[in-house]
Amino acid sequence: MKKSEELFYLIQSLSKSEKRYFKLSIAGNESAEYLQLFDAIEAQKSYNESDIKAFFKDKVFINQLTTIKNYLKQRILQSLRNYHSKTSKNAELLDIIRNVEILFQKGQYTICLSELSRAEKKAKNFQQNTLLFHIQDWKRKVHQALYPQDFESLKTIILAQKNTLQATNEYVNLLLANINPSQFSLSHKKTTSLQNRTLKTLHKYRKQLLSQHSDKAKQTLEDLLKEWEQHPDLLKEYFAMYFSVYNNLLGFLVFNKQHKEAFVRILLLKQKIQTTPTISAPVIKEILRLYTMELEIHRNLKGLHTTHEIIDEIQDFINQHKTLVPDNYWLSFRFQFANIYFLKKDYKKALFWINDIINHLTKKDRQDLIIYTYWLNLLVHYELGNGFTLRYLIDNFKKLLKKQKNIDFYEKIILKFLSKTAEYSPTKKRTAFVELRTQLEEHPVPDHILGYIDFNEWMQQTV
Secondary structure (H helix, E strand, O other), rough: OOOHHHHHHHHHOOHHHHHHHHHHHHHOOOHHHHHHHHHHHHOOOOOOOOHHHHHOOOOOHHHHHHHHHHHOOOOOOHHHHHHOOOOOOHHHHHHHHHHHHHHHOOOOOHHHHHHHHHHHHHHHHHHHHHHHHHHHHHHHHHHHOOOOOOHHHHHHHHHHHHHHHHHHHHHHHHHHHHHHHOOOOOOOOOOOHHHHHHHHHHHHHHHHHOOOOOHEEEHHHHHHHHHHHHHHHHHHOHHHHHHHHHHHHHHHHHHHHOOHHHHHHHHHHHHHHHOOOOOOOHHHHHHHHHHHHHHHHHHHOOOOOOOHHHHHHHHHHHOOOHOOHHHHHHHHHHHHHHHHHHHHHOOOHHHHHHHHHHHOOOOOOOOOHHHHHHHHHHHHHHHHOOHHHHHHHHHHHHHOOOHHHHHHHHHHHHHHHHHHHHHOOOHHHHHHHHHHHHHHOOOOOOHHOOOOOOOOHHHHHOO
16 A cells, blocks of 8 residues: 555545544534545545546645645544544543543643543453553552652552563563464463463464374363353453454364364354454454355365355455455455355356456456466366367466466476367266376376365366
């Protein structure tokens, strides 16, 4: 994202109610031009500053467009802060800290203490250690202003700050440890914060995986989820963290082919998602991760009859939250749709999604997914018996591959096979497939390629 596009993406991310709240918050004649600029940027599908300048060429403010855009961005952020002031305990505590700073400057120390007492209780209940440290620091300042010679009370406050800081340092160390579990070892000291315990447990889980203790690793995650579920207030406040742990368990199950258990757990998790009052960007990221694993189950369990329903559900979800879903996520999902339908031998639907990708290509698209979309296109046309079209597509695909890299030996083998045998009889094809499998045993498709398209599974299904 370019700096000049920041305002555009901010506006595009706003919900209808957020937009309405913003417009009401800046009502007045002096704000008319800002609202006009807001509406003009909102109407664009992609940001074009030249079009904005041309549209407002008769307006004086256009000569200071950068300044006006920055002011508008700050007003939107201010409006969002007000609108979401009660969204989380973090937001509530930040508001209280801002209030305390203003009250402190006005010498309203009694009100400060009242607000700080309320904030400290919330921060402790919801394990907001970073903000708790700042709250305690303001508590020290206020007490010092009221009772400058009360050193014992000041000492008590400062020692509480020290303990809070230790918990925060532990959190940072746990974050570092989870980046590379094999490089970090952790102390066995018990932690009081659920967030810290979660990070510590995830570190333990990854170490168990590295040691190939799969059963212990699974049990570790299950125990952690049960602990979260015993703290409903914390689960609600930090739902994205709980969701991430749950997705780790689902990923474990899918990787180990425990698809039926994963499928049941996905249904249970979706029920929890429905009770979540707000869907934030971190939660959307976890939902997309959940959908990816659900599609993997459909890819492996070809007998499932709900594939079309889950694909429709994903489409609806992405359309609903499209400003928060990166384009490459949508590309990845469409590729998965095509791949699943191909493996289910529903070639018409597979071709629909392949064409949807090819007809909407952009320079920003992941080139690996584009290449394997073209591969999938060849396989679908082969299965449909479109020999003439297939030879034309293969020639174009070879040119595309040569522009990017040398054609690998396994690619030459498969491309030659597709071109040569497309119009063979079923009996002759079966013989040709046996020969193809023998050739690919000598020059196998790399494992990481099979993660995109499982050529081996395709050959087994066809023979």
